[in-house]
Amino acid sequence: MSTLHILYENDAWLPPLEEALNKLDIPYVRHFVDGGTFDLGQTPPEGIWINRMSPSSHTRGHQGGVQYVSELLGWLESHGRRVINGSQAFALELSKVKQDIALRSFDILTPRTVVVVGKERLKPSARNMELPFITKHNQGGKGLGVKLFRTLEDFDAYIDGPDFIDDPGxxxxxxxxxxxxxPFITRVELVNDKFVMAIHSSTESGFELCPAVECAEDDAFCPVGDSGKFSQAKDLDEDDPLIHRYIELMAALRIDVAGIEFVTGKDGHRYTYDINGTTNYNATVEEQAGVNGMDFIAALAGRLLQKTKLENAAK
Ligand SMILES: Nc1ncnc2c1ncn2[C@@H]1O[C@H](COP(=O)(O)OP(=O)(O)O)[C@@H](O)[C@H]1O
Ligand SMILES: [Mg+2]
Structure with missing residues (x-):
């Protein structure tokens, strides 16, 4: 029997996916991951895999799962297993640097970004930035470490003070x-070459921005609970040239599922700054848009399972 294997680390994010899979009678196995073990001499279980590991896993004590899955995906793929959001997508998910490089290669406008490793290099590097600027972690998620600075004095105080949180790497x-x-950013939800919906997320109460209601309810670190913060973005649709570029990028980099974020500046340009693979859908916006995001993912899993079944039968 061909099965969908779900790699995950946050229980709270599973019910909407499970519900969508059950509607289509898709058999699945859950694999909770906060670390793990596999034998490179063995063959992985048959079936399709879906990677639901989040770059913010470390905030729930599961950074070991990120390391583990980073290696596991290569092993699965080397045995021909199809992974929804496989190794290439996950590498991108874990690095905003790689995201920026990918976006630029598709001529998608991004904010100017300087990479700094070594805390002692932060203050000198900041002297070359135009104010205001923001800091963020390379391994992002939930807006952790995203802070806005309008003066160098404030920045220096942050670096020297107790609030500085370092990126996991x-x-x-x-x-x-x-x-x-x-006062909003836009997040575009895409699954397997298809536009699912676009969301406006208010910027009025800060930078922490996981749009999933499920995350807000169960995760003490995720401060987003106010569904009034999110609404359907009716000002763009699948014919938008920016969406076309996102879809091209996803196809080229083998990203099956993504929530891509951009902000429209006062100059009228749209700057893209975040590609999320472990995207979660806000129920309020789904209702407004008349779609269910997880249905798209379940349908993709169903198609892939059918395909492997036919391929195996032909062997
Ligand atoms: N360059 C930027 N200019 C303005 N706002 C930004 C910029 N980058 C991030 N933000 C704000 O901070 C939020 C979190 O940043 P993001 O890069 O998405 O990090 P994360 O991966 O943690 O979600 C964004 O949704 C947006 O509201
Ligand atoms: Mg984000």
């Missing part, structure tokens, strides 16, 4: 702050 980004023309 010690890689900090200094980034041009794009003052939003209107």
């Amino acid at each position: 010690g890689i900090t980004l200094l980034q041009q702050y794009i003052e939003p023309a209107e």
Whole structure:
């Protein structure tokens, strides 16, 4: 029997996916991952795999799962297992540097970004930034470490003070702050070449931005609970040239599922700054848009399972 194997580390994010899989009678196995073990001489279980590991796993004590899955995906793929959001997608998910490089290669505008490793290099590097600028972690998620600085004095005090939190890999980004023309950012949800919906997320109460209601309810670190913060973005659709570029990028880099974020600046340009693979869908916005994001993912899993079944039968 061909099965969908789900790699995950946050229980709270599973129910919507499970519900969508059950609707289609897709058999699945859950694999909770906060570390793990596999034998390189063995063959992985048959079936399709889906990677639901988040770059913010470390905030739930599961950074070991990130390391483990980073290696596991290569092993699965070397045996021909199809992974939804496989090794290439995951490498990108874990590095905003790689995201920026990918976006630029598709001529997608990004904010100016400087990469800094070594805390002692942060203050000198900041002297080469235009104010205001923001800091963020290379391994992002939930807006952790994203802070806005309007003066160098404030920045220096942050670096020297107790609030400084380092990226799990010690890689900090200094980034041009794009003052939003209107007080929201836009997140575009895409699954397997298809536009699912676009979301406006208010910037009025800060930078922490996981749009999943499930995350907010169960995760003490995720401060987003106010569904009033999110609404359907009706000002763009699948015919938008930026969406076309996102879809091309995803196809080229083998990303099956993504939530891509951009902010429209006062200059009218749209700056893209975040590609999320472990995307979660906000129920309020799904209702407004009349779609269920996880249905798209379940349908993709169903198609892939069918395909492997036919291939195995032909062997
Ligand atoms: N360059 C930027 N200019 C303005 N706002 C930004 C910029 N980068 C991030 N933000 C704000 O901070 C939030 C979190 O940043 P993001 O890069 O998405 O980190 P994470 O991966 O942790 O979600 C964004 O959703 C946005 O509101
Ligand atoms: Mg983000």
